[in-house]
Amino acid sequence: MSQHKLPLSMTMGRRKRSHWPWILGGIALVIAVLCVCVLSHREDDDMLTESDPIDLDALGMQEWSDLSELTRQYMDEDIPQDVPEPTLDNSNPFLIKGKITRNQTLFVALKNHGLDIGDIHQVITSMQNVVDFKRTKPGDRYEVHLDVDKRILKFIYEISAEDISIAERNGNEFIAHKVDVHKRTERRLVKGELTSSLYQAFIDLGESGELASHFMQLFKYDIDFGTNSQRGDTFSVLVDRVTLNGEFYRYGRVWAATYQSNALGKNLEAYYFESDEEYSGYYNAEGHGLKRNILKTPVVGCKVSSPYNPRRLHPIFKTIRPHRGIDWACNTGTPVYAFADGVVTFAGWKGGNGNLLVIEHAHGYTSLYAHLHAFGRGIKKGAKVRQGQIVAQVGNTGNSTGPHLHFGVKINGEYVDPAKINASFSLELTGSRLHAFNQSRDKVRVAMSGQPGVTEIVQDSDK
Numbered sequence: 318m319s320q321h322k323l324p325l326s327m328t329m330g331r332r333k334r335s336h337w338p339w340i341l342g343g344i345a346l347v348i349a350v351l352c353v354c355v356l357s358h359r360e361d362d363d364m365l366t367e368s369d370p371i372d373l374d375a376l377g378m379q380e381w382s383d384l385s386e387l388t389r390q391y392m393d394e395d396i397p398q399d400v401p402e403p404t405l406d407n408s409n410p411f412l413i414k415g416k417i418t419r420n421q422t423l424f425v426a427l428k429n430h431g432l433d434i435g436d437i438h439q440v441i442t443s444m445q446n447v448v449d450f451k452r453t454k455p456g457d458r459y460e461v462h463l464d465v466d467k468r469i470l471k472f473i474y475e476i477s478a479e480d481i482s483i484a485e486r487n488g489n490e491f492i493a494h495k496v497d498v499h500k501r502t503e504r505r506l507v508k509g510e511l512t513s514s515l516y517q518a519f520i521d522l523g524e525s526g527e528l529a530s531h532f533m534q535l536f537k538y539d540i541d542f543g544t545n546s547q548r549g550d551t552f553s554v555l556v557d558r559v560t561l562n563g564e565f566y567r568y569g570r571v572w573a574a575t576y577q578s579n580a581l582g583k584n585l586e587a588y589y590f591e592s593d594e595e596y597s598g599y600y601n602a603e604g605h606g607l608k609r610n611i612l613k614t615p616v617v618g619c620k621v622s623s624p625y626n627p628r629r630l631h632p633i634f635k636t637i638r639p640h641r642g643i644d645w646a647c648n649t650g651t652p653v654y655a656f657a658d659g660v661v662t663f664a665g666w667k668g669g670n671g672n673l674l675v676i677e678h679a680h681g682y683t684s685l686y687a688h689l690h691a692f693g694r695g696i697k698k699g700a701k702v703r704q705g706q707i708v709a710q711v712g713n714t715g716n717s718t719g720p721h722l723h724f725g726v727k728i729n730g731e732y733v734d735p736a737k738i739n740a741s742f743s744l745e746l747t748g749s750r751l752h753a754f755n756q757s758r759d760k761v762r763v764a765m766s767g768q769p770g771v772t773e774i775v776q777d778s779d780k
Contacts, residue, residue: 410463411462411463411464411465412460412461412462412463413430413460413461413463414458414459414460415430415458415459415461416455416456416457416458416459417453417454417455417456417457417458417459418455419455421455422450423441423450423453423459423474424437424438424441426459427440427459427461430461431467432461432467432469433467433468433469436468436469437469439490439491440469440472440484440491442491443484443490443491443492443493444472444474444482444484444491444493446493447482447493447494447495448474448476448482448493453476454476457474457475457476458474458475459472459473459474459475460472460473460475461473468486469486469491470485470486471483471484471485471486472484472485472491478498478561478566479498479500479559479561479566480495481495481496481498482494482495482496483496498561498562499561499562499563500559500560500561500566501559501560502557502558502559502560502569503557503558503560504555504556504557504558504572504764505555505556505557505558506553506554506555506764506765506767507519507522507524507528507553507554507555507556508551508552508553508554508767509521509522509551509552509553510549510550510551510552511546511547511548511549511550511551511552512548513548514546515529515532515533515542515546515552515618516529516618518552519532527568528554528556528568530617530618531568531571532552532554532571532574532576533617533618534617535571535574535587535599535607536574536576536585536587536607537612537613537614537617538607538608538609538611538612538613538740539581539585539607539613540576540578540581540585540613541613541614541621541736542617542618543614543616543618543619543620543621543645544620544621545578545580545581546578546580547578547579547580549579550576550577550578550579550580551576551577552574552575552576552577553573553574553575553765554571554573554574554575555571555572555573555574555761555764555765556568556569556570556571556572557569557570557571557572570589571587571589572588572589572761573586573587573588573589573761573762573764573765574586574587575587575765585601586601586602587599587600587601587607588600588601588602588754588757588758588761590746590753590754590757590758591757592750592753592754596744596746596750598744600746600754602758604745604746604747604750604751604754604755605742605744605745605746606742606743606744606745608704608743608744609740609741609742609743610657610740610741610743611656611657611682611704611738611740612654612655612656612657612704612705612740613740614645614724615645615653615654615655615656615684615686615722615724616645616647616651616652616653616654616711616722616724617652617654618647618651619645619646619647619651619711619722620645620646621643621644621645621646622644622645622646622721623640623643623644624640624643624644624734624736625640625641625642625643625734625735625736626639626640627639627640627641641725641732642685642687642723642724642725642726642732642735643723643724643725643734643735643736644721644722644723644724645711645721645722645724646719646720646721647711647720647721647722648711648720649690649710649711649712649713649720650690650710650711650712651710651711651722652707652709652710652711653674653686653689653693653707653708653709653710653711653722654704654705654706654707654708655676655684655702655703655704655705655706655708656676656678656682656684656704656724656726657676657678657679657682657684657704658678658679658701658702658703658704659676659677659678659679659682659684659701659702660676660677660699660700660701660702661674661675661676661677661696661697661698661699661700661701661702661708662675662676662677662683662698663675663698664692664696664697664698664700666714667687667715668715669715669716670687670688670715670716670723671687671688671689671712671713671714671715671716671717672687672688672689672690672691672692672709672712672714672715673685673686673687673689673715674686674687674689674692674696674708674709676702676708681728681729681730682726682727682728683726683727683728683730684724684725684726684727685723685724685725685726685727686708686709686722686723686724687715687722687723687724687725688711688712688713688714688715688717688721688722688723689709689710689711689712689714689722690709690710690711690712690713690714690720691709691710691712692708692709692710693706693707693708693709693710696708696709726738
């Protein structure tokens with residue numbers, strides 16, 4: 318059967334035509350990729366696409382006017398201090414050092430070291446009168462001293478530097494007791510004047526930056542210390558200081574604080590008022606709760622590097638682009654606080670914004686946080702957050718010239734200047750509570766009238 322061959326020119330033509338769909342498809346793909354890159358490159362702080370709004374009422378979010386937890390500003394709820402954990406050295410075969418981990422009991426922790434089960438039971442039984450093991454928590458530390466047969470001679474359990482217990486072998490049993498820690502609390506007045514920064518002013522008085530951070534937290538609804546602090550501003554704070562065996566251990570309650578701001582032209586005051594649970598907290602001189610509907614700033618101790626400006630020259634693209642937010646220059650890792658109670662609607666990478674967080678709030682408010690280094694624990698779409706909760710860390714991601722936070726606010730979908738938002742008071746004392754507060758405030762004011770420096774005011778306990 319004969320085969321008919323087509324001329325070479327015809328076969329080449331067919332081959333050429335068969336490649337055209339692939340060539341056209343490749344060109345289209347390249348164009349599509351270029352478009353995506355251009356759009357991604359042009360996307361800056363203000364070109365944001367949020368997720369669909371979440372129905373806050375359906376999720377059971379409390380209104381901002383809810384009185385619960387509006388004034389409870391305790392020291393341990395402020396900026397956490399990152400203290401490095403000491404290294405556990407178990408090179409000594411007769412000494413075991415460890416700490417309780419999540420979802421672990423003391424019995425399991427000691428059993429994992431291969432210790433005698435009978436010894437473990439005896440140690441725990443002997444310590445039940447001095448340690449409430451139901452209240453133990455991850456991070457509690459322990460030491461086990463052993464003899465040559467790996468039997469327990471002494472066991473030390475440390476909940477904190479203030480709460481240490483020891484069980485020691487006495488024949489065939491263990492005897493437990495609390496370590497006698499000489500704890501003393503003194504109330505001290507710290508007064509000073511700014512010559513450079515508020516942090517440095519506290520340090521110059523022999524205090525720590527931790528106390529400066531707590532101080533700034535009290536007035537975070539009234540002043541932006543990053544932009545409004547000036548040389549010559551004065552401050553005072555009445556605070557409890559706790560010492561153990563004569564050494565400073567921690568700060569206790571801040572009872573009162575004042576800040577005379579030259580930039581604002583007024584004196585800010587804060588007083589702690591002890592009342593029933595709902596009303597205990599910090600108030601200004603008139604009995605208005607310091608905690609407001611919204612935060613003045615989402616970061617503490619940072620300077621504004623770029624204000625809200627509809628006609629700003631973009632620092633990277635060198636074109637006039639609206640800057641619909643405020644930039645705060647901060648170190649990478651600086652905590653970012655939630656503007657108000659709300660629900661996370663976006664947490665992830667967003668082009669030129671880098672790591673972006675968007676939170677939907679009640680009353681039509683939306684807050685946006687861009688160029689983040691990392692998100693807080695549990696921060697993802699749908700997560701509920703409370704005002705002042707740490708939700709992220711300042712970073713340098715996306716189109717950014719250095720570590721900073723870009724913070725934007727929308728009301729009913731329209732950008733507004735965050736610096737011009739009115740943060741109203743959340744709680745006000747009246748009647749008998751206001752009368753009791755005024756009496757307490759006046760007594761504290763007498764204690765606050767001392768000379769500049771650090772002075773012991775009251776010795777609360779000495780044991």
